[in-house]
Amino acid sequence: MTVSVVQFGGSNCDRDAVRALRHLGIDAERVWHEDGLPAEPDGIVLPGGFSYGDYLRAGAMAARAPVMEEVREAAESGVPVLGVCNGAQIGSESGLTPGAFTTNASARFQCEPVHLRVERADTPWTAAYDEGDTIEVPIAHGEGRFEIEADAHDELVAENRVLFRYCDETGAVTDAANPNGSTDNVAGVLGERETVAVLMPHPERATLPDVATSTDGAGMLEAFA
């Protein structure tokens, strides 16, 4: 297994993702988007950053890069794909996952640790947790507010595709624990296949014990092991 971490102009969490994965014993390589994915990718990370300077909307331009067609094909054939922060924005902009990530309710860039409630423990991304667990993972975004039309939201909930919700340290999902005004406190969702997931918080920043106050994010990356 070699995870391909796709780098766009303006990505800035690609090295962090590679380091966190390697720390967990998972082989990972950065792939410059113009070079394309390996013929048979084993796993894909769309990392965080400011691809194309967040022009138009965060993730909007990267979502239209030719490599995303390869990512879509790989996702459709069951290759695990994880979008983190800007990667989540690219995932939603490219239609891999439902909804959109828009400007935070605060209209400010927010960089802080948050708590997440694990809503599903039966997916590759959350097998290391129990359903209802509270984990601590940092956010760092200006456009992280999850927005979705009411019908699509109902469908998302009915299909049990909400992976994480923002909560307080006791696990209570409240408005006060919602850092960016996301609909229904949604922090991460599954694609049509549960092998595709995106989330705004950064698991790779909560994996290495020497750079983080929490290593709760490691469980998500272990999906690639």
Ligand SMILES: NC(=O)CC[C@H](N)C(=O)O
């Ligand atoms: N850390 C990130 O990936 C940031 C994503 C994006 N640039 C935003 O501010 O919302």
